[in-house]
Amino acid sequence: MKKSHEVLKSAITPCGAKAVAAEMGLSQSMIYKWCQPSGNPDCSGSENPLDRLLEICRLTGDDSAINWLCQQTDSFRVKNPAAEAATDIKQSVLGNTQVILKEFSEMLEAVTESYANGQRIDLKESERVRKEWDELKSIAEQFVCACEQGLFDHSN
Known part of the structure; x- marks a missing residue:
């Protein structure tokens, strides 16, 4: 760094x-x-x-x-969450993937519900979309960081 x-x-x-x-x-x-x-x-x-x-x-x-x-600077920051070592690698990888998909689904649900309410997304509704998007980015970042740290690799 x-x-x-x-x-x-x-x-x-x-x-x-x-x-x-x-x-x-x-x-x-x-x-x-x-x-x-x-x-x-x-x-x-x-x-x-x-x-x-x-x-x-x-x-x-x-x-x-x-x-x-x-x-x-027209950018957005995602904090790096702490990644924990996996005890059951297969379960942990699949579990993390399911959490990412769940968060993605919640973000899409926020968009769908907001847009269905009058065929538009107002500022208040966009706050919910932003919240769900930020949570999705954070969860995905946690998974990627865990991969980069070798937490899902017990071949050594």
Whole structure:
């Protein structure tokens, strides 16, 4: 996983630190410092906005600022749920697949019921659709993470 200064450096390099600094009303040296490691006396890096936002989330226990950033960039965040090791692999894989299908069915049901109510989906109804969609994404992500972690592979 990339470190915050590496992420910023990757994002800023194509535009150039000078252009970013000018648009943000900051010094070019500040932008360069954000793109270097911080927290080490041997490094000249400065705590960057990503580190600060992460610290705010840690201190408050509230990650709504991250969700807001995602919305501002026309994206949506799905938290990675904790995956647990499977004791009965076949049952667990099939069980997880059934849960994913159940959540998908509930999302489709929300769409169907909303649309059937006047041949449209209003803002209130879209909240239910969003809730079901988010639950589906979370359950599917949990399954994929478990697969990636080898939790369904006991061949070793």
